[in-house]
Amino acid sequence: MVDRNAIEDFMTGADEAAPAPASAVPEVDVEAKVEFDDAVCRFLPLRHPITVDGERVSRVRMRPPLLEDVDDWSNAEISNRELMARLCERPSGVLKKLVWSDAEALMEIFHQMVPEFVLAAPKDDA
Template sequence: MEDFSLIPDKFDPSSGVTESPPAVTDSLAMPAIDRQAAVAWARSLLFPLKVDGRWLRKVTLQHPAQGDIDDYASGELKSLRDVLCRLTGLHPDTIRALKWPDSEALHLAFKDVLPSFIVEEIESHG
């Protein structure tokens, strides 16, 4: 896999750079960001489902972005199920229909990609 880091590997912050980057203003155009590049987990289903007349044979889970965490913390995403739906692109009813081996694998992977403070909150409340 090719690394497309924004900061070069040989970056030295003490190399004389003293200026701060320019402040972000409203006049800047919104960047086009491809969320699909952050696939965390993908698995073929042991028990494929027919969803809207088409076979769902594979589930992918994206790494959460800061915006996903912000939306959960602010209540825009009301539950972790909503976060899971966003990260998989699946409707809640589709996730409910997954058979247990597939559902268990997805939820274990989901727990692995969540920030530690959210996992700690889940574990301390039940």
């Protein structure tokens, strides 16, 4: 199991160290985006497809988490369910409409994709 202090030291948040001196590389606002190849994503074919805004959804794609995703979760800005929805690039309300057997299979993929400490930390939601 990963040492919780090591995780907290690595992640940013309220307990973040003091800002670096002015001589450090300045933070620059940059638009950065990761494009995930299907080879690094996981797909779940739904046994019970759903319809979202008139479109039939028969499979759900889950991408790997970014540091930003884990950081937002670690800082309690998003819940486990919201993290899972973010990785699926779907609103959490859509995932809540899945039949339990499909939702359970999706949670299994989620457990394989996120860092172990995400699952070890007590949370109020799935």
